[in-house]
Amino acid sequence: xxxxxxxxxxxxxxxxxxxxxxxxxxxxxxxxxxxxxxxxxxxxxxxxxxxxxxxxxxxxxxxxxxxxxxxxxxxxxxxxxxxxxxxxxxxxxxxxxxxxxxxxxxxxxxxxxxxxxxxxxxxxxxxxxxxxxxxxxxxxxxxxxxxxxxxxxxxxxxxxxxxxxxxxxxxxxxxxxxxxxxxxxxxxxxxxxxxxxxxxxxxxxxxxxxxxxxxxxxxxxxxxxxxxxxxxxxxxxxxxxxxxxxxxxxxxxxxxxxxxxxxxxxxxxxxxxxxxxxxxxxxxxxxxxxxxxxxxx
Amino acid sequence: xxxxxxxxxxxxxxxxxxxxxxxxxxxxxxxxxxxxxxxxxxxxxxxxxxxxxxxxxxxxxxxxxxxxxxxxxxxxxxxxxxxxxxxxxxxxxxxxxxxxxxxxxxxxxxxxxxxxxxxxxxxxxxxxxxxxxxxxxxxxxxxxxxxxxxxxxxxxxxxxxxxxxxxxxxxxxxxxxxxxxxxxxxxxxxxxxxxxxxxxxxxxxxxxxxxxxxxxxxxxxxxxxxxxxxxxxxxxxxxxxxxxxxxxxxxxxxxxxxxxxxxxxxxxxxxxxxxxxxxxxxxxxxxxxxxxxxxxxxxxxxxxxxxxxxxxxxxxxxxxxxxxxxxxxxxxxxxxxxxxxxxxxxxxxxxxxx
Numbered sequence: 001x002x003x004x005x006x007x008x009x010x011x012x013x014x015x016x017x018x019x020x021x022x023x024x025x026x027x028x029x030x031x032x033x034x035x036x037x038x039x040x041x042x043x044x045x046x047x048x049x050x051x052x053x054x055x056x057x058x059x060x061x062x063x064x065x066x067x068x069x070x071x072x073x074x075x076x077x078x079x080x081x082x083x084x085x086x087x088x089x090x091x092x093x094x095x096x097x098x099x100x101x102x103x104x105x106x107x108x109x110x111x112x113x114x115x116x117x118x119x120x121x122x123x124x125x126x127x128x129x130x131x132x133x134x135x136x137x138x139x140x141x142x143x144x145x146x147x148x149x150x151x152x153x154x155x156x157x158x159x160x161x162x163x164x165x166x167x168x169x170x171x172x173x174x175x176x177x178x179x180x181x182x183x184x185x186x187x188x189x190x191x192x193x194x195x196x197x198x199x200x201x202x203x204x205x206x207x208x209x210x211x212x213x214x215x216x217x218x219x220x221x222x223x224x225x226x227x228x229x230x231x232x233x234x235x236x237x238x239x240x241x242x243x244x245x246x247x248x249x250x251x252x253x254x255x256x257x258x259x260x261x262x263x264x265x266x267x268x269x270x271x272x273x274x275x276x277x278x279x280x281x282x283x284x285x286x287x288x289x290x291x292x293x294x295x296x297x
Numbered sequence: 298x299x300x301x302x303x304x305x306x307x308x309x310x311x312x313x314x315x316x317x318x319x320x321x322x323x324x325x326x327x328x329x330x331x332x333x334x335x336x337x338x339x340x341x342x343x344x345x346x347x348x349x350x351x352x353x354x355x356x357x358x359x360x361x362x363x364x365x366x367x368x369x370x371x372x373x374x375x376x377x378x379x380x381x382x383x384x385x386x387x388x389x390x391x392x393x394x395x396x397x398x399x400x401x402x403x404x405x406x407x408x409x410x411x412x413x414x415x416x417x418x419x420x421x422x423x424x425x426x427x428x429x430x431x432x433x434x435x436x437x438x439x440x441x442x443x444x445x446x447x448x449x450x451x452x453x454x455x456x457x458x459x460x461x462x463x464x465x466x467x468x469x470x471x472x473x474x475x476x477x478x479x480x481x482x483x484x485x486x487x488x489x490x491x492x493x494x495x496x497x498x499x500x501x502x503x504x505x506x507x508x509x510x511x512x513x514x515x516x517x518x519x520x521x522x523x524x525x526x527x528x529x530x531x532x533x534x535x536x537x538x539x540x541x542x543x544x545x546x547x548x549x550x551x552x553x554x555x556x557x558x559x560x561x562x563x564x565x566x567x568x569x570x571x572x573x574x575x576x577x578x579x580x581x582x583x584x585x586x587x588x589x590x591x592x593x594x595x596x597x598x599x600x601x602x603x604x605x606x607x608x609x610x611x612x613x614x615x616x617x618x619x620x621x622x623x624x625x626x627x628x629x630x631x632x633x634x635x636x637x638x639x640x641x642x643x644x645x646x647x648x649x650x651x
Contacts, residue, residue: 001534023532049567052607061599074636082592085536085552086600088560094522095509102515125529128541129417136422139299140483161452172429176483179433179440179452186450187429281441282454282648289356292646 005077006067013077014064021081026124031089034096041099050092057087142173145263150178152261152268153239161279164239165213167246168194170266182279184210184237193218203227209234220247225255229271236277240269299484306478306489311496313371314338315386316378317345321578323382331389332500336558337578339497340585343467345370347588350466354444355458357647361442363469364476403513410524411499418491418544425543428486431468432545436482438472445469446647458645460638464631467547467589491544498540498553499524501561508564547590555586555593556600563604570612580624587627594632598625 001020006013022028035054038046060066061083070076097117104110137144153164163182166174171190174181185193193214198221202211209231215221216228217240228251232240240257242249244267252269253259260270315331318338323329346367353363379386397404433449441447445463448455462468471485480489502523506516527537536552543549559582566575583601586593601621609617637643 021532021534025530025532027530027532027535045567048611049564052611053603056603056607060603074639076595079592079595081534082548082552082596083599084534085556085596086603088556090523090526090536090557091505091560093526094519097522098510098515098519101518121525121529126531128528128531128538133417134422135420139488140481141422141487142483169424172424172426175433175449175452176428176436177481179436179482182452183450186448187426188450191426279452281443282446284357284359284443287357288649289358290649291355292648292650293643294646294650295643296641 001078001081006071006075006080007077010068011064013067013080014062017067017081018062018084021084023126025126026120027089028087030093030120030124031087034089034092037096037100038092046095050088053088061086140177142177143170145265146170146173146177148263149241149261149266149268150174150181152263153181153241154178156260156268156270157238159276159279162238163236163277163279164241165217165237166241167217167243170241184213184235189214190218197221213237216251217242217246217248225251228255232271233273236273236279238271238273238276240271242267242269299480302478302480303484303489306474306480306485307492310489310493311335313342313375314497316375317341319378319382319386320374321574321581323385324574325385327572329385329389330504331393332497332504333558333561333578336497336501336554337581339554340558340582340589342585343470343588344581344585345374346470346473347464347466350444350469354463354466354469355645357443357446359442360438360444360469360472360476363444364473367473368477400513403517406517407499407503407520410521411496414499414524414527415492415495418495418541419488421542423542425546427543427546427548430462431547432482432486434462435468435471435475435486438469439475439482442476444472455647458647460635460645461591463645464634465547465588465590467550486545494544494550494554495540498557501554501557504561505557505564508561508568548592550589551586551592551596555582555589555597558582559597559600559604563608566605567608576620576624579621583624584627587631591631591635594628594635598628601625 001017004013004016004020009016018028035050038050042050067076067080070080101110101113101117104113136142138147140147149170153162161180161182163184164174165171165184168190171183171185172187175183189210197219198211198215202208203215203221203223205211212223212227212231213235216223231237239260240252242252244262244265246267249267257269257271259267261268314335315338318334318336318341321337321341322334349367349370350363353366430449434445437447437449437452438444445458446455447453468486471482471490474480474489475482475485478485502520503516506519506523510516510519527540531538531541536549536556539546539549540553559579562575562579562582565572579601583593583597586597601624605617605621609615609621
């Protein structure tokens with residue numbers, strides 16, 4: 001769960017986790033209310049189906065001590081919320097609501113109950129398309145422009161595989177569409193750059209030339225043009241795709257990159273590598289096909 | 298053409314799931330549910346796929362080989378299942394047709410709601426960071442004709458397998474289907490599998506509604522409420538969010554199919570304590586889920602324990618405890634392997650080493 005971990009929050013982790021999970025909706029309140037309904041009004045079957053399960057969940061999954069114990073075995077901070085999926089909210093709440101509506105005989109009261117339930121869903125919930133339905137532009141469900149950029153780069157590069165730098169969303173999406181587009185930056189590196197600046201020590205790390213590229217293009221930090229192009233050279237990055245109006249556009253031009261093409265919203269810059277890297281697949285023909293592992297500890 | 302292929306793969310998926318699921322759910326002398334059969338078949342399919350995938354992947358043989366080999370058990374299962382259960386399938390089709398004629402309004406409403414849910418899952422755009430791994434992994438496997446050997450994020454060769462993901466062979470199956478059907482990875486994952494998952498979930502919902510209410514107006518209202526919760530109670534983390542926005546992911550399958558299906562199996566056990574084959578079904582679901590997403594390793598044992606332990610105590614049937622431990626054994630083994638891997642005890646290489 002983003003930003004919440006067991007180590008920092010201790011016994012309060014579960015509550016924070018639940019609060020993020022429900023995000024202000026009445027999700028668990030409805031579940032608890034439905035359990036109370038079953039406890040009071042439910043028949044034997046309903047009680048046996050739902051209550052022991054709920055009790056065990058309260059003692060385990062919803063016990064603030066349990067994440068602390070689990071965290072000693074493996075890091076559960078990021079994933080503990082998935083245990084909340086076990087509570088059969090999607091079964092119990094609709095069942096109880098249906099029972100309530102059909103147990104009311106008076107039509108007016110039935111309409112009133114339906115209105116209250118509708119209000120509970122509308123005001124106590126969070127609509128999945130609250131920000132509108134974002135219909136995909138094509139069957140691949142990526143921007144048409146990304147497809148255009150991919151075609152332009154391949155047409156320009158003249159090689160089957162080429163390496164490029166993209167900005168955040170495109171960096172995460174391009175390889176889903178075009179696996180022949182190799183990327184300079186992987187997901188975790190990108191996420192780090194979005195959140196943290198690079199120290200001088202990191203920028204002088206010869207093993208990670210990509211830090212300089214990220215420092216310039218994401219953090220807008222000062223890196224000399226020579227160091228930047230040296231990083232492109234070392235990582236074999238031939239193309240840099242930037243949004244039009246990106247604050248480092250002039251920097252990139254002055255570092256010697258040329259415009260290889262542009263789309264409505266993006267500019268494709270090309271860097272002439274001194275030596276074109278040969279990207280190819282590992283040849284597995286003639287390899288002994290045997291399971292290969294090593295005990296490290 | 299791509300849309301036609303996608304529709305054909307979607308149909309083929311359900312034919313395969315019914316064929317696989319029939320071995321565990323369909324019996325001459327008892328009533329059986331198409332929804333449960335398809336869902337159990339889904340997990341049987343992935344559990345068997347895992348058995349074929351792992352040796353080929355860990356000996357760095359091509360995806361094409363896996364695709365060709367995988368056709369054999371699929372065709373064999375289809376042929377044997379058709380021969381054994383064909384008549385029962387026909388009888389079930391007749392039964393459903395009659396039921397449709399009797400309760401036309403119910404089925405039309407259910408189909409309409411399901412259709413809307415499927416369409417929304419298929420046509421909407423949603424950006425998720427995890428797709429940068431999962432979908433790119435399918436695309437990379439198809440492009441390189443290898444299985445999990447190249448890093449999906451960058452395309453670079455990896456010297457060892459990333460064990461967090463390789464045991465979840467769900468996406469390797471997507472790559473196999475892309476190779477066989479010629480579908481792009483994005484279409485197979487975000488269209489075909491999204492639709493598949495959404496349809497199975499809705500079928501299971503109707504099974505649950507039918508369990509609680511024989512009267513069709515009540516069943517329909519409950520079904521509408523279930524769908525309503527999925528549309529209305531969304532945060533980044535709820536099962537509904539995974540169903541609506543990240544339908545094709547393994548986590549969505551765990552949260553919305555496995556968890557619900559295990560509850561249904563529990564309900565059936567509650568209904569008929571002597572029902573045969575329920576724990577075999579549970580074992581298949583647990584095993585199949587473990588091969589779909591590593592999330593299963595934590596969620597499934599917890600759910601199975603939370604449901605079946607109180608039941609076994611209340612009914613004074615300690616034998617159930619042994620059965621459920623066997624059912625969740627795949628998750629426990631995978632969890633152990635994963636913990637040993639992340640703690641740095643071993644690595645599995647993508648190239649033979651001395």
